[in-house]
Amino acid sequence: xxxxxxxxxxxxxxxxxxxxxxxxxxxxxxxxxxxxxxxxxxxxxxxxxxxxxxxxxxxxxxxxxxxxxxxxxxxxxxxxxxxxxxxxxxxxxxxxxxxxxxxxxxxxxxxxxxxxxxxxxxxxxxxxxxxxxxxxxxxxxxxxxxxxxxxxxxxxxxx
Amino acid sequence: xxxxxxxxxxxxxxxxxxxxxxxxxxxxxxxxxxxxxxxxxxxxxxxxxxxxxxxxxxxxxxxxxxxxxxxxxxxxxxxxxxxxxxxxxxxxxxxxxxxxxxxxxxxxxxxxxxxxxxxxxxxxxxxxxxxxxxxxxxxxxxxxxxxxxxxxxxxxxxxxxxxxxxxxxxxxxxxxxxxxxxxxxxxxxxxxxxxxxxxxxxxxxxxxxxxxxxxxxxxxxxxxxxxxxxxxxxxxxxxxxxxxxxxxxxxxxxxxxxxxxxxxxxxxxxxxxxxxxxxxxxxxxxxxxxxxxxxxxxxxxxxxxxxxxxxxxxxxxxxxxxxxxxxxxxxxxxxxxxxxxxxxxxxxxxxxxxxxxxxxxxxxxxxxxxxxxxxxxxxxxxxxxxxxxxxxxxxxxxxxxxxxxxxxxxxxxxxxxxxxxxxxxxxxxxxxxxxxxxxxxxxxxxxxxxxxxxxxxxxxxxxxxxxxxxxxxxxxxxxxxxxxxxxxxxxxxxxxxxxxxxxxxxxxxxxxxxxxxxxxxxxxxxxxxxxxxxxxxxxxxxxxxxxxxxxxxxxxxxxxxxxxxxxxxxxxxxxxxxxxxxxxxxxxxxxxxxxxxxxxxxxxxxxxxxxxxxxxxxxxxxxxxxxxxxxxxxxxxxxxxxxxxxxxxxxxxx
Numbered sequence: 001x002x003x004x005x006x007x008x009x010x011x012x013x014x015x016x017x018x019x020x021x022x023x024x025x026x027x028x029x030x031x032x033x034x035x036x037x038x039x040x041x042x043x044x045x046x047x048x049x050x051x052x053x054x055x056x057x058x059x060x061x062x063x064x065x066x067x068x069x070x071x072x073x074x075x076x077x078x079x080x081x082x083x084x085x086x087x088x089x090x091x092x093x094x095x096x097x098x099x100x101x102x103x104x105x106x107x108x109x110x111x112x113x114x115x116x117x118x119x120x121x122x123x124x125x126x127x128x129x130x131x132x133x134x135x136x137x138x139x140x141x142x143x144x145x146x147x148x149x150x151x152x153x154x155x156x157x158x159x
Numbered sequence: 160x161x162x163x164x165x166x167x168x169x170x171x172x173x174x175x176x177x178x179x180x181x182x183x184x185x186x187x188x189x190x191x192x193x194x195x196x197x198x199x200x201x202x203x204x205x206x207x208x209x210x211x212x213x214x215x216x217x218x219x220x221x222x223x224x225x226x227x228x229x230x231x232x233x234x235x236x237x238x239x240x241x242x243x244x245x246x247x248x249x250x251x252x253x254x255x256x257x258x259x260x261x262x263x264x265x266x267x268x269x270x271x272x273x274x275x276x277x278x279x280x281x282x283x284x285x286x287x288x289x290x291x292x293x294x295x296x297x298x299x300x301x302x303x304x305x306x307x308x309x310x311x312x313x314x315x316x317x318x319x320x321x322x323x324x325x326x327x328x329x330x331x332x333x334x335x336x337x338x339x340x341x342x343x344x345x346x347x348x349x350x351x352x353x354x355x356x357x358x359x360x361x362x363x364x365x366x367x368x369x370x371x372x373x374x375x376x377x378x379x380x381x382x383x384x385x386x387x388x389x390x391x392x393x394x395x396x397x398x399x400x401x402x403x404x405x406x407x408x409x410x411x412x413x414x415x416x417x418x419x420x421x422x423x424x425x426x427x428x429x430x431x432x433x434x435x436x437x438x439x440x441x442x443x444x445x446x447x448x449x450x451x452x453x454x455x456x457x458x459x460x461x462x463x464x465x466x467x468x469x470x471x472x473x474x475x476x477x478x479x480x481x482x483x484x485x486x487x488x489x490x491x492x493x494x495x496x497x498x499x500x501x502x503x504x505x506x507x508x509x510x511x512x513x514x515x516x517x518x519x520x521x522x523x524x525x526x527x528x529x530x531x532x533x534x535x536x537x538x539x540x541x542x543x544x545x546x547x548x549x550x551x552x553x554x555x556x557x558x559x560x561x562x563x564x565x566x567x568x569x570x571x572x573x574x575x576x577x578x579x580x581x582x583x584x585x586x587x588x589x590x591x592x593x594x595x596x597x598x599x600x601x602x603x604x605x606x607x608x609x610x611x612x613x614x615x616x617x618x619x620x621x622x623x624x625x626x627x628x629x630x631x632x633x634x635x636x637x638x639x640x641x642x643x644x645x646x647x648x649x650x651x652x653x654x655x656x657x658x659x660x661x662x663x664x665x666x667x668x669x670x671x672x673x674x675x676x677x678x679x680x681x682x683x684x685x686x687x688x689x690x691x692x693x694x695x696x697x698x699x700x701x702x703x704x705x706x707x708x709x710x711x712x713x714x715x716x717x718x719x720x721x722x723x724x725x726x727x728x729x730x731x732x733x734x735x736x737x738x739x740x741x742x743x744x745x746x747x748x749x750x751x752x753x754x755x756x757x758x759x760x761x762x763x764x765x766x767x768x769x770x771x772x773x774x775x776x777x778x779x780x781x782x783x784x785x786x787x788x789x790x791x792x793x794x795x796x797x798x799x800x801x802x803x804x805x806x807x808x809x810x811x812x813x
Contacts, residue, residue, distance in 0.1 A: 025675055026675070026755075026764065027675050027676050027677045027758075027764055028677075030675060045546075045547065046545075046547050048543045048545060054399065054401050054402070054543075054545065055399075056545065056546070059394055059396060094541065095540060095541065095542045096541045096542055096543055097543075098542065098543060099543050099544070099545030099546060099547050099548065100544070100545065100547035100548040100551070101530075101534075101542045101543065101544060101548070105538065105540070106534065106537070106538045106540070107534070107540075107542070110526065110527065110530045110534075110544065110548075111552075113522070113523065113526045114519065114520075114522070114523040114526070114552050114556075117519050117522050117523075118515070118519045121515045121518070121519055122515065125511050125512075125515055128511070129503050129508060129511070130503075132429065132497070132499075132500055132501055132507075133500065133501060133502050133503050
């Protein structure tokens, strides 16, 4: 973490121009080509502002976020595809910069956890529903109903 | 002096809570009426003393008593009165005091209105509730005492974080806490029922109002927070999947699941052990939320008290209550014999599906929130899990939920025929599809998100009201509609609220327009169909800030629409700038304008957003809360809550 921050700071120092506090995407950053700009905005939403708390560079006011936005645009203008631009940035800033981590290594668990849990829940619910709806349980339950429930029902009806 | 009395009252409340935790529990075990009845006056006294302590702290904030450490750190004499009061809970210590105040409030309310409860159950519920109180009293007194004095009081305070000085946020924490802590009541009922060893329809009926109340408060609290983010953070985002937002969202999802499964317990005496488990988990997630916010385990925009020692304390509380309750659950769950029998196609099954979707989606949020910590500790990978992941992983669950909701809510209990229920909804389906196609035709070359959102929203909203309409029968429809139980109306309104929110989120995301530029004075520019003109930029002095305020006139086809005053504020004491967006609120869209910095050529950075349906997000949330309120005021919660005892006044409608 600290190392990647240092590296980020070093990269930042190279491209940094002295700027007052800024607010998210600045007019002077916007690319002339609207298609490229749209792609840049799309990528920006998936990149984390490294010095902020849980903000993407698209919404962050920090200088470092601005540098990353400029870097994304620089790569796109240079002719990178979206993937190449992202790879370029991940190489320099580390995996931490991605807001949606790549499904490599143990990360498959993150993506599979929801579906696995859903399947498990459906299986459990299926077993439960079969138990609840089979006829034998129905007969048992009808008998169980007749004693306790009857007394209860009488009381409710009396009220 | 008042401060010392407040401190003393807090200690007294702590001691009373200990008594309330121990004595009624022993009494209930041996069926000693005298010991059991200790719970009621104790609960009320505990609330009284906690309220006194909280009042004393509020008084210190109102009078700006800077000899109190907490007041010095979080207040300032020039702060407006509203924020002096809200400053009481705008910090770690004060917010914990508010938390425990609400714990004791719910206990006191249960003791006053719980007349219909069987005495042993009541004693046990109040004892468990007191146990929660004891844990948090100890937490406050031993790690986060708000009543500490300063030996040398400073001349003035350090001010509250200016982002928090806002009317929306002043009431965001109390509502959230009412929600979190309201779930403690469901937890207490669940644990008491486990100790008692029986769960029946009456139990479901007692638990539901508390869950419903907690869920209403959570809904309002989350909506307030989201609304605040929308207008305060300066670019109109309303949900960030921030760990702390997730911390409040997870209990909300589980509370929604719980209040649906409690219906099955109440009406059909099934799903008992699952409902107990949900009640335990829902409060468990409230505690996890507290832990996440206070421990600094996960970095977040909200975390205002990052202290490992406190984190460990809350972790112990969390482990004790959820661990203890789950152990008890494992030991006793078999005793919960289900009675109701139902077919695979039935309302019961639909509610099971609802519970699966809500619980698994909560699990997804939980997993995503904690994954960065797990990945770093177990795999030494430093990574982030942010909005793109949650949007992709969570949304499908809500889409499926929306699709099955109208059908499921109209299926008959016990046994239904799927085709017949769907046939009754054919007009609703055609209408929803038609609206979706219309939206598709009217938009030019954009994603399918908007039309699909409109279809899904319309399907849920009209489906909810078709349910009411069809149930009213064919003769004297209006009269029957009006006399329909409030719970039925509540159900329709809350479901419609969900539909509205779904549509609004999809519409806003799909149809939002944005413009970023350097605007020069008196040079109009166009955004969408609007023309904006920056007329003036002024310096304005506020009570505790200095503002740079712009005058921007908005016209449409030559007609005046609004004069907007976006601001940049600088709070000199807190040394923090904030942006205050200017928003022209309209029914169908918001016009959202933010002013940035002055540029070298004399122009100013101006960002303009056209945000369609923004208000509908919070309108939908309010509808959900209103639906809950209607349901809560239903007759059956007010009369004869207990079927097994004399029909005295039941559990309160809060």
